[in-house]
Amino acid sequence: MQPPEDINCIIVEDESPAATVLQMHIAQFPFLKLKGTFSSSTKALSVLNSEQIDLVFLDINLPGMPGNRFASTIKATTGIIFTTAYSKYAVQGFELNAVDYLLKPIPFERFSKAINRYLTLYKHSGAILPTVDKTDTKPFVFVKCDRKTVKVFLNDILYLEAQRNCLLIFTEHEIYRSYLAISEMEEKLPDTLFLRVHRSFIIALNKVKAYNSSYVVIQDKQIPIGRMYSDVFNSTLRANVK
Template sequence: MYKCIIIDDEELARALLESYVNKLDFLELEGSFENPLEAMPLIKSKAIDIIFLDIQMPDLKGTDFAKLIPDETKVIFTTAYSEYALQGFELNALDYLLKPITFERFLKAVNKLKPDSVESPIAEFITVKSGYDLHKIKLVDINYIESDSEYVVFHLDNRKIMSYQTLKSLEKSLPKSLFIRVHRSYIVNKLQVTGLKGRDLILNATTIPVSDSYYDTVKNTLF
């Protein structure tokens, strides 16, 4: 588990990053701050692994603040201005995220924290065999996957793809940072979840049942 904090003077930017952090089971949010100076007491009192740090802030620029934090604390700079990228990397930043930040790009950045990130980068696509055809599917485009007897059905926005395999075997090949098992018959994309109503997950216009054995994990992970 990597402990992280967010520093950004924009409330919406902080909220977006908070939602991304909360989707990942290997990140733990220790605090979210509007001003870098507000974060300093926490940084001094607790070991922080990673700071998501905005560069352009009114009181103190992120690039200046980065020089004040412990060497062992990693920094991922965030900004709306691409011209600051070089300066960020000169400060040995782990990564540089250009706003608006997508979850896919955020995921690539935080996976650099993992010791095996170079040898085992997270996959962006999955190849699915359906009959005699092969389909290359972008992982973030999968809304959910449903078990149907000896087959699984990949539900995308505008189509479905059926493949001869079990949900259990498929689950092992999917990144846990993006997908979660919620029922013996369903795996869902965390990005597509918009709510929880009783024992049902809401994925935009679709409702997916959550079984009792998965309920606590689903609630704690996604909400």
């Protein structure tokens, strides 16, 4: 496989330890070219205006202009990966069409997944493409279904089910049939909003009506929880129950 072309990136982070972790992770990818680390959004403006920056690692909680407000001023062709210690900002981050949302402290494996997502969205012609229209505040993905590519809004997705050689995407309004592998779709969906609960199922966490140790209920559908996924499912649901 041909290596990716160079990707110019910056870090906007006011906490020195968090910035250091990001710098160390970035250094593991030769194609990521770090052009600067800034402690506030205002300090980052100069390099964004003077250089071609492809990717911004952006903390939401910044002095002066918060990261979520700053993100809306960044041109649509620049990818944004949010970093923060607060999971409550996840949905807001994806409403701004962020590539990904990383919760501190950031493990290298999770950082790697975010980079792969960026490469898929911005650098390759894959089955799922990013939106670059920041006037559309509802996050969505384009998915190849049969002989056409359709826009699917993330908040409309109920669950996804792998069946034989196809993937069914169940939404509030209709069912889409794609020939993506469920693992490919799992890589594309934000894991703060979606969770794999079975080898054949991915669910939207905010659509869960009820659950027990064996299954989860979305609308009137009982979706089985696989044994190898049960621990992650239970810990994720506990984290979302206040």
